[in-house]
């Protein structure tokens with residue numbers, strides 16, 4: 054194999070794994086540590102003795118393998134989830150890269166992060182919403198469909214405004230929020246990306262999914278995550294469109 058291709062593959066894998074490593078830290082410390090400075094620059098610590106990790110402990114996947122799954126400070130077992138999650142994210146990104154659709158790998162990882170955060174904390178972190186919006190803008194820029202996205206803008210804005218109105222009416226009448234503002238921002242991105250009618254399909258699919266889940270688990274009074282269903286539908290439709298949509302268009 055060409056050495057340059059190998060280096061490229063290795064880098065892509067490491068980017069996926071590092072991204073996942075950061076997300077895992079963020080997930081574990083969400084609500085505990087909310088300082089932005091810490092989120093970005095704080096050095097990771099050993100889970101057992103709290104000692105700051107050295108630079109050679111910080112390579113996702115590889116540090117774990119070379120250290121035989123043991124911490125170098127206190128020689129205790131490092132949680133296997135780090136290896137599994139980082140390896141998984143690295144492979145997803147590498148796979149999408151080798152299929153020439155790294156965009157799909159990135160959005161798949163973002164949606165996975167969205168699902169675990171929303172299911173666990175019942176809110177969508179702002180950074181995920183921003184990342185998804187940036188993804189949508191970049192996607193259309195690079196696929197020369199920017200004009201199409203601009204045409205979707207009005208539709209997305211109207212849906213977003215309607216949701217805001219609904220949000221405040223609900224708050225006024227019931228005294229609590231019916232859904233999160235994060236969901237409204239996510240729906241804006243989805244409508245901007247998919248346009249009509251696919252955007253409506255995605256929202257309908259997500260609502261049906263959540264409805265089935267609520268009926269299934271029979272918890273009618275509790276709060277349920279909606280963002281994870283939205284993200285899931287968004288991903289499914291985007292993947293479908295990517296693999297069948299354009300092929301379908303070409304055959305017309």
Ligand SMILES: [Zn+2]
Pocket residue numbers: 099100101102103104124125126127128
């Ligand atoms: Zn330690």
